[in-house]
Amino acid sequence: MKKTLKQLELFLKGSSFDRGIRIGVGITVPFAVLYFLGFFEYAPAVVVGAFLNAPGDIPGSFKRKVNAILVSIGLTMLITAIILFSKPYLPLLLLALGVITFVVSLLSVYGFRASLVSFSGLLAMVIAFAIQKETAQEILVQVALMGVGGLWYLVVSFIFQKLAPIKEQNQLLSDTLLLIGKYLKLRAKLLTQKTKRNERLKQTFVLQHQINEKHETLRESLLTARKRSGRSRYEEKQLLILLSSINIFELIEAKHLDYDMMDDIFGNRKEFLKASQNLNKIMGNHLIRLSELLIQNDKIPDRATLLDALSKTYESISNYIDTVQLPEAREGALVLKNLYDYQEQILEEIRTIRRVMANVQEASKVSLKREDSSQFLTLQEYRLNVLIQNFSLKATMFRHSLRLAIAIVFAYLLGFILDIQNTYWILLTIIVIMRPSYGLTKERSKDRIIGTLIGAAIAVGIVLITQNVVVYAALAIVSLILAFALIQQNYKSAAALITISIIFVYSFINPDAFEVIQYRVIDTVIGSTIAVVANYLLLPSWEVDNLKQVLLNALKMNKSYVLATQKLYQDPSLNQLSYNVARKEAFLAISNLNAAFQRLTQDPKSKQRKFQLIYEIVTLNQTMISAIASIGNFISNHKTTPASIEFNILIKKISNTLQISFDSLEHVQIKKKITEETAEDAQEKLMDKYQQLSNLRDKNIDQGNTELDTETLHALQEAYLIANHMAWLKSLSENLKKATERYRYSIINGSCD
Known part of the structure; x- marks a missing residue:
């Protein structure tokens, strides 16, 4: 129970929940303000604009975040206008669908942030089918209000950034220390346990990639801020924690031992490695606890356990020499001493992080050379040449974009022929789960279907208990906020919450909630099936x-x-x-x-x-x-x-x-x-x-x-x-x-x- 409460506290204080609140504010405030001002008919367009431009709001350089949202606003306005003007003409609409899907999804070649802007554009294309505007004036007003909504969300993002300027970086640092702690503990298992060694090595691949991704985002955020305006006191502390985490990661990598040689040297004397293994575990757990303290307000744990474990590791070298005797013990003793040196350095970096977090005065005096920090930034090129280089059937993103365009056009035609009530729900499912990789598409498809079924079941239970629209409205808002907070960590749960939110929103339009639930489930299954089949059959891109x-x-x-x-x-x-x-x-x-x-x-x-x-x-x-x-x-x-x-x-x-x-x-x-x-x-x-x-x-x-x-x-x-x-x-x-x-x-x- 205590562990569950701690996890809940970390979630509520974390930047993911903060982001969910940010989106919730961006959506609910326009509804409330325009309702009280008597202009409620304009609220949906403003809200859609705010919602569509939220994806580009991710951790990193604030300048790049603003640029991404501004590009996203222009793109979503343009796409919405094209779809709304094309709606009456089926051939033109199909052409627009195919071209927009292909071109916009191809923008993902410019990196992760660009892929989120691309997603906003595709989302705008799908949501445009739910917008009922016929005259040119109505369409232009709709598009203009969406632009206002996008700018409103940018203002909300700016306000939240000013209110909690360090939250995103702290969350990233917390995630990084958590991953490094897990990595250290996994290395501990590799040290003495021969069984499942290959399986654990594969697990290290995943952790290494995740840690590198966090470090890249932190470099972008902290080093660009430093170049732009110098470092604040807290930014310097964050930078020191980042540098120590990078050093720890390198030390762990450097301590990747020749395990076959270790097995030969120590043979059946693996007990002399137990102290080193235990020190890794203790340091890993300590880093995990420090990661939690970057989010929580609590005391830093005592360092005595760390120092005691280090002392026992040093003693194990002498014990090994006493037991095996020189000169036979020399090689093993040198291995243990080198291993001890690495662990001692890791412990020193952990102590640096402790001093920074404890606000010890000496911590801020750690010198940071005025090196050219731009050398450590991975700069994303935005030249046209990048797009041209990917304009080939051999390019993964080109094949994905073409595959996605075909799947979207096919899904719309299928819905048109079968007269499916909300075809755009099928389209929405496709753009949300379809990825360049077949495996990831299949995984997201499974999570989406399971999440939708869970969300539908919960919604059915609530509908059977009450038909109160106030309850529906509250649940729609709360579930949407939680969905956005969980979408990166747990896609299945996010899908369930999005389903609940959509069902209750549509209950205001269609009083028969059970009918809404039924269509939602069916359309999700159809969309998921099309996405998986398209990934397997249409220009498949296998990783090999x-x-x-x-x-x-x-x-x-x-x-x-x-x-x-x-x-x-x-x-x-x-x-x-x-x-x-x-x-x-x-x-x-x-x-x-x-x-x-x-x-x-x-x-x-x-x-x-x-x-x-x-x-x-x-x-x-x-x-x-x-x-x-x-x-x-x-x-x-x-x-x-x-x-x-x-x-x-x-x-x-x-x-x-x-x-x-x-x-x-x-x-x-x-x-x-x-x-x-x-x-x-x-x-x-x-x-x-x-x-x-x-x-x-x-x-x-x-x-x-x-x-x-x-x-x-x-x-x-x-x-x-x-x-x-x-x-x-x-x-x-x-x-x-x-x-x-x-x-x-x-x-x-x-x-x-």
């Missing part, structure tokens, strides 16, 4: 056919990341910024690859060609980026020796192998520059360096010098990590090259036959 470009980008960014790490090793102070930018680009590329793989898993089994091969490629790319991050993180946080010739040779070998994989996919002539013998020799020399240090340490122990000084420890750690991780990276890059070649021959070449 779209994977090439995403994979090419991941290979390219991994290569850039490797080379940036090489430069970092040569001069950390000079190359830290370029390394951070390369890291961000590589993380985004792997995030997109993970997302593509998730979409692949949602396609029908018959369309998942070479699934295991693709999974192998995704896993190899993911492991590579983690191994690179591990080296980069060690260099950034330790005083290291100069980069050796052997290190540079292996870097060149690895980057060339990645380039060969890239060229292989692109059918470019391949040039091999580093011979295998040279790379193997460099690899042996790196391992020899570690072995020499190890032997020297053994001699010191034999002579009675058992105390290990920090300099020797760091030298051993560096030699061990560099030697093993470079060998690991070389092996991963070679395996990736082989897997990529198999992928090209079996999928790309096979699709050309």
